[in-house]
Amino acid sequence: MTYGSETWSFNAGRIRKIKVAQRAIERAMLVSLRDRLKNEDIHSRTRVTDVAQRISTLKWQWAGHIARSTDNRWGRKVLEWQPRTGRRSVGRSPTRWSDDLVRHAGSQWMQVARDRALWHSLGEAYVNLTINGQSPL
Known part of the structure; x- marks a missing residue:
């Protein structure tokens, strides 16, 4: 899941998406959706970083x-x-x-x-x- 992540540029939205994916993977590994366990309980049971x-x-x-x-x-x-111009594009730059x-x-x-x-x-x-x-x- 983190392959090549040291070269990625991040913002809060991307980090949130990755955390959601991790929680979904942990939940799929451990329990079914019908078990209704809290994310913290699942995370403590899997002990994944x-x-x-x-x-x-x-x-x-x-x-x-x-x-x-x-x-x-x-x-x-x-x-x-x-860049050749020395400036980034107009507006909020990435x-x-x-x-x-x-x-x-x-x-x-x-x-x-x-x-x-x-x-x-x-x-x-x-x-x-x-x-x-x-x-x-």
């Missing part, structure tokens, strides 16, 4: 990996690419992959990622926001 937490962790780890890479791989080039990283770690997040201890502690706080329902994504 919350999908939003897992996606946040994967994205944070991938961002650190990309920021620390020193060779000229395409991931770094795509991340640093700027969320970029790095927008939530900038919001949480600052505009210099690529330099912060080089300090692994600091990046790891920031990553724990980033994932905890997801657990508490305040989606950083």
